[in-house]
Amino acid sequence: MVLNVIKISHISPSTDSFSDPLVVPLTFFDLKWLKDSVQQVVFYKLTDSSSSSRDFFYSVIIPKLETSLSLVLGHFLPLAGHVTWNPQDPKPCIVVSPHDTVSLTISESNADFTNISGKGIRLAKETRSLVQEFPASCDSPRVLSLQVTLFPNQGLSIGITANHAVMDGKTVVNFYKSWAYICKSQTHGNILLPDDLTPRLDRTIINVPSCLEAKMLELQGERTLKIPQAGEIGHDIFRITLELTRENVEKLKVRAKNESTRACADLYLSTFVLAYAYMWTCLLKTRGGHGERPVRLMYAADFRNRLDPPVHETYVGNCVFPIGCFGHEAKTFLGEDGFVKAVEILGDSVKGLSLLGIEELCELYVEGKKRVKPGTQLGTIAGSNRFGLYGSDFGWGNPVNTEFVSIDRNEAFSMSERRDRSGGVQVGLCLKKHEMDIFVSLFNDGLVN
Numbered sequence: 001m002v003l004n005v006i007k008i009s010h011i012s013p014s015t016d017s018f019s020d021p022l023v024v025p026l027t028f029f030d031l032k033w034l035k036d037s038v039q040q041v042v043f044y045k046l047t048d049s050s051s052s053s054r055d056f057f058y059s060v061i062i063p064k065l066e067t068s069l070s071l072v073l074g075h076f077l078p079l080a081g082h083v084t085w086n087p088q089d090p091k092p093c094i095v096v097s098p099h100d101t102v103s104l105t106i107s108e109s110n111a112d113f114t115n116i117s118g119k120g121i122r123l124a125k126e127t128r129s130l131v132q133e134f135p136a137s138c139d140s141p142r143v144l145s146l147q148v149t150l151f152p153n154q155g156l157s158i159g160i161t162a163n164h165a166v167m168d169g170k171t172v173v174n175f176y177k178s179w180a181y182i183c184k185s186q187t188h189g190n191i192l193l194p195d196d197l198t199p200r201l202d203r204t205i206i207n208v209p210s211c212l213e214a215k216m217l218e219l220q221g222e223r224t225l226k227i228p229q230a231g232e233i234g235h236d237i238f239r240i241t242l243e244l245t246r247e248n249v250e251k252l253k254v255r256a257k258n259e260s261t262r263a264c265a266d267l268y269l270s271t272f273v274l275a276y277a278y279m280w281t282c283l284l285k286t287r288g289g290h291g292e293r294p295v296r297l298m299y300a301a302d303f304r305n306r307l308d309p310p311v312h313e314t315y316v317g318n319c320v321f322p323i324g325c326f327g328h329e330a331k332t333f334l335g336e337d338g339f340v341k342a343v344e345i346l347g348d349s350v351k352g353l354s355l356l357g358i359e360e361l362c363e364l365y366v367e368g369k370k371r372v373k374p375g376t377q378l379g380t381i382a383g384s385n386r387f388g389l390y391g392s393d394f395g396w397g398n399p400v401n402t403e404f405v406s407i408d409r410n411e412a413f414s415m416s417e418r419r420d421r422s423g424g425v426q427v428g429l430c431l432k433k434h435e436m437d438i439f440v441s442l443f444n445d446g447l448v449n
């Protein structure tokens with residue numbers, strides 16, 4: 001596939017002029033994610049011949065995206081800035097200067113849109129080319145970088161690269177949905193966002209003991225904000241997007257109940273737990289290897305509804321913390337009862353979230369991390385089955401697909417709702433081709449039998 005960059009627009013937030021930089025402190029939840037980025041790409045099919053033409057793209061779509069981006073940045077001002085760590089400060093902060101802009105890279109691709117936006121096995125490298133990277137050497141990285149790619153006469157994609165130090169997946173999606181809302185409403189003046197999108201910028205709402213910040217900074221080690229590059233993604237790495245229908249999830253639930261020696265009431269059988277356990281056991285069986293090798297399961301839990309006082313759903317920042325199931329060996333998940341064991345372990349962990357406070361959970365994470373053996377196989381999840389990204393319509397219909405790009409570099413699984421929102425879940429992963437074939441057959445066979 002050939003991808004040509006046509007232009008790079010620098011978009012200023014539409015806001016009353018200000019002369020002093022806006023300084024926003026990072027919180028405990030932000031400090032965990034200092035050197036990470038969130039990368040997503042969303043695909044839109046342009047159905048009629050006029051709206052998918054080059055002319056329409058450059059004369060209508062791009063101006064609309066630029067105007068609405070400026071307006072939405074006025075609501076989400078911290079996203080226009082960069083992250084800085086002043087030598088005299090114990091922790092980094094976000095700084096938005098009066099002339100800060102967000103870059104919007106406009107490109108064109110000759111790829112087959114049906115293939116690249118589809119869910120079948122495809123080259124991970126091609127999906128990655130649809131998002132920007134933050135410059136590797138930058139010690140004061142930007143918060144946001146965007147890319148729009150036209151597939152002439154077929155469709156377009158919008159790629160988002162967000163600095164995880166500033167926002168979690170939910171904030172990224174709220175920002176994206178707000179951008180779509182403003183773009184679709186075709187207003188040029190400042191417009192109000194509906195309450196379920198209105199960003200809440202007040203960070204003093206995050207109520208956690210102040211001593212926890214120091215623990216997170218200690219874990220970060222070196223005092224740097226440089227975001228490591230993804231590196232070249234090999235030609236042998238492929239991406240697949242799979243679906244578990246509502247019926248598949250029900251079947252997995254019945255299987256877990258039948259295979260567990262515990263009482264049903266003792267199991268936590270959410271869609272998230274069942275889907276994660278299923279993907280994880282398929283992956284471990286694909287990999288095979290020594291049963292004694294160390295493995296660990298991680299996921300991010302959202303604390304917006306778990307803190308006192310609760311944090312608003314549209315809070316701008318991170319309110320997620322990593323939760324780990326540490327100290328396991330592959331053999332626990334490799335046998336016939338591997339799936340039910342994974343369900344029990346993950347379910348107990350999710351149940352624990354309502355029993356333990358953030359202080360204890362932070363301690364468990366820090367202690368667990370210290371004991372991780374080198375070479376441990378890691379399972380983790382990007383995204384969530386509650387983000388509702390498929391609802392983001394800029395005026396040319398709902399997306400045909402949404403992907404978490406970042407899963408190509410750390411063997412994470414992605415998770416989101418299904419496009420038709422009929423229950424179940426969409427999941428994704430990236431593997432080498434020969435492993436992918438084994439994984440897919442294990443995944444499909446396990447749902448039939």
Ligand SMILES: CC(C)(COP(=O)(O)OP(=O)(O)OC[C@H]1O[C@@H](n2cnc3c(N)ncnc32)[C@H](O)[C@@H]1OP(=O)(O)O)[C@@H](O)C(=O)NCCC(=O)NCCSC(=O)CC(=O)O
Nearest residue numbers: 038039168169270271272273300301302320350382383384
């Ligand atoms: C910890 C969890 C993953 C556990 O999820 P679970 O679904 O297992 O458990 P839960 O207690 O939340 O929900 C259990 C059941 O309650 C009901 N339920 C609860 N909350 C609901 C809601 N808001 N909407 C609809 N249903 C809900 C459902 O019936 C669900 O079952 P059922 O499912 O069967 O209907 C989740 O609570 C959570 O915090 N999710 C958000 C994670 C997140 O934001 N990740 C993004 C990380 S940052 C990122 O993504 C960036 C990146 O990596 O790139």
